[in-house]
Amino acid sequence: MEKIIEIVPNFSEGKDKAVMEAIVGPFRGLDGIKLLDLEMDPSYNRSVVTVIGTVEAVGKGMVESTAIAAELIDLRKHKGEHPRMGALDVLPFIPIRGISEAECIELSYQIGEAIHARTGIPVYFYAKSAKRPQCENLPDIRKGEFEGLAAKMRDPFWKPDLGNAPHSSAGAVAVGCRKPLVAYNIDTDSSNRKKVLQIARRIRFSGGGYRCIQAGAARLEDRNICQVTMNLTDYTQTALYQAFEAVKMEARRYGINVTASEIVGLVPKACLESSLKYYLGMDEEEELNLDLEGIVKLAKRHLLLRDFTESKIIEYYLD
Amino acid sequence: MEKIIEIVPNFSEGKDKAVMEAIVGPFRGLDGIKLLDLEMDPSYNRSVVTVIGTVEAVGKGMVESTAIAAELIDLRKHKGEHPRMGALDVLPFIPIRGISEAECIELSYQIGEAIHARTGIPVYFYAKSAKRPQCENLPDIRKGEFEGLAAKMRDPFWKPDLGNAPHSSAGAVAVGCRKPLVAYNIDTDSSNRKKVLQIARRIRFSGGGYRCIQAGAARLEDRNICQVTMNLTDYTQTALYQAFEAVKMEARRYGINVTASEIVGLVPKACLESSLKYYLGMDEEEELNLDLEGIVKLAKRHLLLRDFTESKIIEYYLD
Numbered sequence: 001m002e003k004i005i006e007i008v009p010n011f012s013e014g015k016d017k018a019v020m021e022a023i024v025g026p027f028r029g030l031d032g033i034k035l036l037d038l039e040m041d042p043s044y045n046r047s048v049v050t051v052i053g054t055v056e057a058v059g060k061g062m063v064e065s066t067a068i069a070a071e072l073i074d075l076r077k078h079k080g081e082h083p084r085m086g087a088l089d090v091l092p093f094i095p096i097r098g099i100s101e102a103e104c105i106e107l108s109y110q111i112g113e114a115i116h117a118r119t120g121i122p123v124y125f126y127a128k129s130a131k132r133p134q135c136e137n138l139p140d141i142r143k144g145e146f147e148g149l150a151a152k153m154r155d156p157f158w159k160p161d162l163g164n165a166p167h168s169s170a171g172a173v174a175v176g177c178r179k180p181l182v183a184y185n186i187d188t189d190s191s192n193r194k195k196v197l198q199i200a201r202r203i204r205f206s207g208g209g210y211r212c213i214q215a216g217a218a219r220l221e222d223r224n225i226c227q228v229t230m231n232l233t234d235y236t237q238t239a240l241y242q243a244f245e246a247v248k249m250e251a252r253r254y255g256i257n258v259t260a261s262e263i264v265g266l267v268p269k270a271c272l273e274s275s276l277k278y279y280l281g282m283d284e285e286e287e288l289n290l291d292l293e294g295i296v297k298l299a300k301r302h303l304l305l306r307d308f309t310e311s312k313i314i315e316y317y318l319d
Numbered sequence: 320m321e322k323i324i325e326i327v328p329n330f331s332e333g334k335d336k337a338v339m340e341a342i343v344g345p346f347r348g349l350d351g352i353k354l355l356d357l358e359m360d361p362s363y364n365r366s367v368v369t370v371i372g373t374v375e376a377v378g379k380g381m382v383e384s385t386a387i388a389a390e391l392i393d394l395r396k397h398k399g400e401h402p403r404m405g406a407l408d409v410l411p412f413i414p415i416r417g418i419s420e421a422e423c424i425e426l427s428y429q430i431g432e433a434i435h436a437r438t439g440i441p442v443y444f445y446a447k448s449a450k451r452p453q454c455e456n457l458p459d460i461r462k463g464e465f466e467g468l469a470a471k472m473r474d475p476f477w478k479p480d481l482g483n484a485p486h487s488s489a490g491a492v493a494v495g496c497r498k499p500l501v502a503y504n505i506d507t508d509s510s511n512r513k514k515v516l517q518i519a520r521r522i523r524f525s526g527g528g529y530r531c532i533q534a535g536a537a538r539l540e541d542r543n544i545c546q547v548t549m550n551l552t553d554y555t556q557t558a559l560y561q562a563f564e565a566v567k568m569e570a571r572r573y574g575i576n577v578t579a580s581e582i583v584g585l586v587p588k589a590c591l592e593s594s595l596k597y598y599l600g601m602d603e604e605e606e607l608n609l610d611l612e613g614i615v616k617l618a619k620r621h622l623l624l625r626d627f628t629e630s631k632i633i634e635y636y637l638d
Contacts, residue, residue, distance in 0.1 A: 118600070126626045193628075198603070201498025202561070205530055207530055207556065208528060208530045208553070208555075208556025208557040208558070208561075209529060209530060209557070209561075210527065210528060210531065211524055211528060211529075211530065212527055220346075234527070236527075237526065238527040238528070239527070242521070242527075242568075245568045246568075249561075249564045249565075249568065253597050253601075254600070254601055255600065279573050281572055281573065281574065282572075284517070303578070309471075
């Protein structure tokens with residue numbers, strides 16, 4: 001089985017379609033690689049790109065793409081709502097299939113080095129690839145943003161892992177391996193944002209809830225309902241079904257009902273499988289022999305997933 | 320309102336009733352203080368004492384009690400299954416009523432100093448009273464036990480907060496403020512320990528579950544059933560009802576039913592109140608106007624508490 005990884009590079013350009021098309025160019029039409037998504041956010045002035053592929057193809061494409069971004073994006077002229085320190089701001093590596101976390105960390109080192117060698121952009125290794133505790137958390141690295149980078153790098157505590165000073169126009173980049181993050185929202189039949197926020201507070205880690213749930217409340221203006229909006233930071237620890245059932249349990253307190261749920265972006269097949277096993281009364285270790293169509297059908301039934309198709313499952317793009 | 324605290328001193332003597340009676344003597348018949356429990360464990364060779372009272376009475380009684388323990392317990396001759404470093408091994412302070420956590424920490428410093436002044440026993444401030452990160456976790460302080468104390472204290476990293484060297488026969492003591500810990504078990508109708516352990520794993524923090532739940536599985540031999548056995552390390556963050564409902568939810572996977580639950584030792588009234596509000600459909604901020612009798616009745620109904628009476632609620636002993 002080929003080693004497949006996902007990368008989700010974030011670039012500091014969210015308005016100019018032509019610039020972003022040039023930057024993602026190296027991911028198009030190459031063997032062994034697929035551009036799954038290019039999401040441009042003008043107010044953030046930032047784009048999030050989702051790519052999967054083999055180790056070799058992704059590495060080659062990513063170095064090319066970074067070189068183009070360094071040429072076309074000038075942080076000295078960049079403004080946007082989202083904090084940023086680089087043209088390519090952050091580059092997460094996510095193991096998908098046939099590759100261990102340790103291999104993925106090693107790969108992030110190799111590609112970080114290749115990017116630095118090609119462009120001169122200094123690199124911080126972050127998340128699971130962090131070589132120092134202060135580099136585990138991206139917002140800590142990015143604090144002070146592009147404008148504060150030169151001063152920050154003179155502090156030995158914040159010296160980059162590769163390089164000594166910021167790239168004059170492209171800043172710096174954080175590169176590292178992390179778990180797949182699942183963006184998951186649960187619709188309620190309530191328009192009371194305060195109560196839905198109470199539900200979110202109870203289930204999230206910061207409120208004493210589940211270890212790998214970050215959660216808040218959001219109003220869907222067009223339907224006049226509120227949803228619990230979540231990130232599952234590690235679905236292998238806290239499962240989708242736990243988030244779904246915990247929201248239902250907390251909602252009962254207020255006489256609020258759960259009407260549907262949705263996955264934003266892509267989800268690994270294993271994330272759905274492990275939760276379906278709960279509803280099917282299976283042990284974790286038992287094999288669930290379902291194709292993508294079967295998984296979608298049962299996920300809709302048990303998790304009330306809406307707007308969900310096979311194309312939301314990462315494995316749809318493989319094979 | 321008077322400031323009421325609970326202390327739970329652990330002494331390294333679990334066999335000799337006469338010795339323990341002498342040690343708890345200062346807690347008996349004093350105004351403003353009540354000895355709630357003296358639990359002697361012969362195989363651990365350790366006793367756990369539970370006392371509540373006013374700040375002044377508890378302080379006075381505790382210094383006296385420590386002085387007697389230092390006279391009657393000789394760690395050089397002590398053997399038991401439980402790790403220990405002192406005659407008085409650990410002294411937790413728990414805020415109960417009318418006292419803030421900050422005041423409780425301050426009180427632990429004052430009483431720690433009084434104990435050290437009276438007996439010469441060196442003191443480590445631990446838990447919320449820790450003055451250094453390495454002293455937050457009791458097992459870290461106690462590692463090496465009594466026999467390793469002298470060498471450990473020569474390492475500047477492990478110098479005690481008060482004193483420089485172990486007391487020759489009474490060792491050292493950890494003193495500090497912590498949250499009330501609620502020991503809570505949930506009975507199932509299953510005798511399958513493996514499956515009940517799976518349930519426990521799913522709900523506990525270390526398995527991706529709730530932030531303040533430690534959990535395992537235990538078999539009740541006489542009834543041939545298994546229970547999920549838990550510590551709630553901070554009920555103000557993770558509530559009793561969340562533990563109870565999460566166990567029911569996980570148990571459904573295996574067709575296992577929850578038949579009852581039990582609180583081991585004492586529980587603060589506020590812990591029950593906050594969970595009853597969930598079942599009554601009330602907001603957290605709403606006032607629950609119930610006396611102890613009413614709380615017991617509803618806790619039995621909604622949490623299926625067994626062997627539960629008003630005398631399990633700390634406030635029963637106040638007023």
